[in-house]
Amino acid sequence: MCAMANYTLSMFLIIALFFFSSHAATFQIRNECPYTVWAAASPGGGRRLDRGQTWTLNVAAGTAMARIWGRTKCNFDGSGRGRCETGDCGGLLQCQGWGQPPNTLAEYALNQFNNLDFIDISLVDGFNIPMDFSPTTGGCRGIRCTADINGQCPAQLRAPGGCNNPCTVFKTNKYCCTNGPGSCGPTNFSRFFKERCRDAYSYPQDDPTSTFTCPGGTNYRVVFCPRTSPRFPLEMVERLSENK
Numbered sequence: 001m002c003a004m005a006n007y008t009l010s011m012f013l014i015i016a017l018f019f020f021s022s023h024a025a026t027f028q029i030r031n032e033c034p035y036t037v038w039a040a041a042s043p044g045g046g047r048r049l050d051r052g053q054t055w056t057l058n059v060a061a062g063t064a065m066a067r068i069w070g071r072t073k074c075n076f077d078g079s080g081r082g083r084c085e086t087g088d089c090g091g092l093l094q095c096q097g098w099g100q101p102p103n104t105l106a107e108y109a110l111n112q113f114n115n116l117d118f119i120d121i122s123l124v125d126g127f128n129i130p131m132d133f134s135p136t137t138g139g140c141r142g143i144r145c146t147a148d149i150n151g152q153c154p155a156q157l158r159a160p161g162g163c164n165n166p167c168t169v170f171k172t173n174k175y176c177c178t179n180g181p182g183s184c185g186p187t188n189f190s191r192f193f194k195e196r197c198r199d200a201y202s203y204p205q206d207d208p209t210s211t212f213t214c215p216g217g218t219n220y221r222v223v224f225c226p227r228t229s230p231r232f233p234l235e236m237v238e239r240l241s242e243n244k
Helices: 001-022 166-170 186-197 233-240
Strands: 024-031 036-041 045-049 054-059 066-076 083-087 103-108 116-122 131-135 143-145 212-215 220-224
Touching: 024 036, 024 045, 103 143, 116 131, 116 143, 186 220
Parallel strands: 024 220
Antiparallel strands: 024 054, 036 045, 036 066, 066 083, 066 103, 103 116, 116 212, 131 143, 131 220
């Protein structure tokens, strides 16, 4: 009886391992910016990416409320502690939480309803780096936000190294939708983001035009500054902001 129980347990573990490995997703995170980006992921941690470098993450099936973003102008010591101008996550190279706005977000939830992955690019925390978020398998469409939002950012939303979402600046229901579903709608500020990045979340209840699905088990890539995006070095962005 004991041998049979051990055999059954072993078979269960093998099947569970197979299921996990066949439905886990691989994310290739690549920096094509003409400056260093410190990639961040929750879950996943963080990694310095010089131009042309790639970081590969394997993410467990069923992972939800997950995000990937880029940090700029970071300085970390040998223990991985320091600060970033945009996207900072508690002063740690290896992020253990979410980043500080403004930061362009690739968000995802794997193997959800009907075994679908749900993906989006969100500007609800503002914008700092152009981004492409696309499947490498699965046959579904990719999404991107590659406009020069930093260079065109409204004066009220400008921040060092990026462009804030109005929720971050004004913190009212009008922009943050804090009073629940249907409590807010598009504004002139959200339209600024939507007109430039039609695939992206421009305010918290922008779901119908901003959430996309892929089959469970799809693999993905996230590219900072994809080749069709404006390639503004951070110093140029700062000069443009100072001259406006």
